[in-house]
Amino acid sequence: MKDKEILIIGGGPAGLEAAYNLAINGIKVTILEKDPSIGGNIKKWVKLFPDFGDAAEVRKIFEGKIKHENITLHTDAEVTKLYNDGGKWFVKDTKDNTYSAAAALLATGFEAFDARRKEELGYGIYDNVITSVDFEEMYKTGKILTAQGTIPKRIAFLNCVGSRDEKVGNHYCSRVCCINAVKQATEFKEIVPDAEAFCFYMDMRMAGQFYEELYRKSQEKYGVIYIRGRISEAAATIDKRIQIKSEDTLTGLPLRMTVDILVLMVGIESSASTTELSTQNEINGEYGFAKSLGLYNSDNLTKKEGLFLAGSCKRPLTLPETVADARSASIQIVNYLNIN
Amino acid sequence: MKNWGFKISQPRTIDFDTADLKEFNKLIEKVPSSKRCLMCGACSATCSASNHTDFNFRKCHLMYRRGQFDGLAEELNKCMLCGKCKLVCPRGVNTRAIIYNMRIFLNDLNYKNIE
Numbered sequence: 001m002k003d004k005e006i007l008i009i010g011g012g013p014a015g016l017e018a019a020y021n022l023a024i025n026g027i028k029v030t031i032l033e034k035d036p037s038i039g040g041n042i043k044k045w046v047k048l049f050p051d052f053g054d055a056a057e058v059r060k061i062f063e064g065k066i067k068h069e070n071i072t073l074h075t076d077a078e079v080t081k082l083y084n085d086g087g088k089w090f091v092k093d094t095k096d097n098t099y100s101a102a103a104a105l106l107a108t109g110f111e112a113f114d115a116r117r118k119e120e121l122g123y124g125i126y127d128n129v130i131t132s133v134d135f136e137e138m139y140k141t142g143k144i145l146t147a148q149g150t151i152p153k154r155i156a157f158l159n160c161v162g163s164r165d166e167k168v169g170n171h172y173c174s175r176v177c178c179i180n181a182v183k184q185a186t187e188f189k190e191i192v193p194d195a196e197a198f199c200f201y202m203d204m205r206m207a208g209q210f211y212e213e214l215y216r217k218s219q220e221k222y223g224v225i226y227i228r229g230r231i232s233e234a235a236a237t238i239d240k241r242i243q244i245k246s247e248d249t250l251t252g253l254p255l256r257m258t259v260d261i262l263v264l265m266v267g268i269e270s271s272a273s274t275t276e277l278s279t280q281n282e283i284n285g286e287y288g289f290a291k292s293l294g295l296y297n298s299d300n301l302t303k304k305e306g307l308f309l310a311g312s313c314k315r316p317l318t319l320p321e322t323v324a325d326a327r328s329a330s331i332q333i334v335n336y337l338n339i340n
Numbered sequence: 341m342k343n344w345g346f347k348i349s350q351p352r353t354i355d356f357d358t359a360d361l362k363e364f365n366k367l368i369e370k371v372p373s374s375k376r377c378l379m380c381g382a383c384s385a386t387c388s389a390s391n392h393t394d395f396n397f398r399k400c401h402l403m404y405r406r407g408q409f410d411g412l413a414e415e416l417n418k419c420m421l422c423g424k425c426k427l428v429c430p431r432g433v434n435t436r437a438i439i440y441n442m443r444i445f446l447n448d449l450n451y452k453n454i455e
Contacts, residue, residue: 120428160430166429166430166431166432167429167430202378202380203378228380229380229381230382231382231385232386233385233386233428245385246381246382246385247380247382247396247398249379249380249381249384249398252396252398252399253396254391254396255385
């Protein structure tokens with residue numbers, strides 16, 4: 001019989017949801033979170049697609065859920081080593097603390113693509129080129145302003161920055177950026193109804209419940225304009241606006257446009273911890289994500305006994321998918337600790 | 341014969357039953373990456389020739405795929421083979437090689453000669 005205990009690496013939605021479900025099943029949980037506070041990537045978000053749900057509220061619910069006698073939370077604890085020794089799982093953090101338990105759950109999630117790697121789009125060079133993460137940061141203040149502090153009259157969103165791009169080595173689709181662009185364009189038009197909002201896309205992938213409806217609403221109610229073409233260059237004008245070049249592929253004509261803000265919809269990449277810890281345990285898959293044993297029947301298991309996976313450390317996932325995946329991991333872990 | 345002021349216009353349809361779609365296979369053989377093109381237009385957006393002429397590489401490539409060769413050779417002569425399009429392509433398509441080979445194949449098909 002194994003000790004009823006587990007280490008959860010990562011205090012984002014996946015780690016927290018799993019922690020709660022394991023704790024109420026009588027398992028002692030230790031959560032290790034690298035940041036000073038829990039929540040992972042939802043800390044950066046204000047409203048969530050597709051229903052404009054309050055991200056802070058979701059985070060608060062998680063905070064409440066993990067207030068359980070079976071859960072110990074360590075923040076500022078970045079795990080640098082994860083290994084198995086004599087059938088037990090051990091982790092070491094940056095402060096040289098070691099923790100151990102009968103099982104471990106990797107819930108180290110994703111990181112947003114570093115847009116500086118697409119130099120031709122000018123992020124980090126021109127102040128009015130921002131990312132979707134910066135947009136959220138600005139949206140927290142209730143205002144969307146240019147770097148010069150003026151209200152933008154025209155904004156453009158560019159999809160597939162760091163996704164579906166061979167030049168940065170990411171062939172995959174990040175799945176969430178299309179709908180996020182629709183959400184942010186809608187939010188922008190709510191704040192500045194007179195301004196123009198353009199969305200540049202290669203394909204609009206609205207494959208989620210209510211995504212298509214939101215897409216439609218953004219066109220019908222908010223007048224967001226969608227242009228099929230990838231922006232290949234961005235440069236600043238003398239008045240610090242951004243001039244972009246694309247092809248309007250549906251008319252077949254080259255397109256030039258000057259915008260006040262260019263928002264790059266950055267894709268999902270595996271987090272540094274995901275890549276590092278999965279490599280240490282030889283469960284690293286494509287693009288630095290962790291690899292589960294099988295997609296259909298054992299997606300939370302790994303080839304290492306007692307090491308489990310949950311959430312977007314495996315692949316780009318939406319928040320509801322991540323939370324559902326964490327619950328699925330929980331039941332596998334409960335079974336593992338009870339049977340073996 | 342009385343001229344009624346009407347004439348029969350050429351069909352505008354791309355007829356997949358009669359169009360020469362096999363020609364594209366030759367291009368694929370020479371430039372396999374051409375299969376990966378998703379027509380995003382990044383190439384034609386960055387193209388130096390497109391800024392000064394009505395040249396559109398993406399469209400030329402698509403017309404070639406569809407077996408629509410009329411006027412294509414003249415269009416392709418507007419390209420300076422600078423290769424800037426190749427730098428921005430998100431699918432890593434060898435755009436420059438596509439143009440080069442399309443020119444050769446069109447020449448073989450007795451469309452307008454390479455100048």
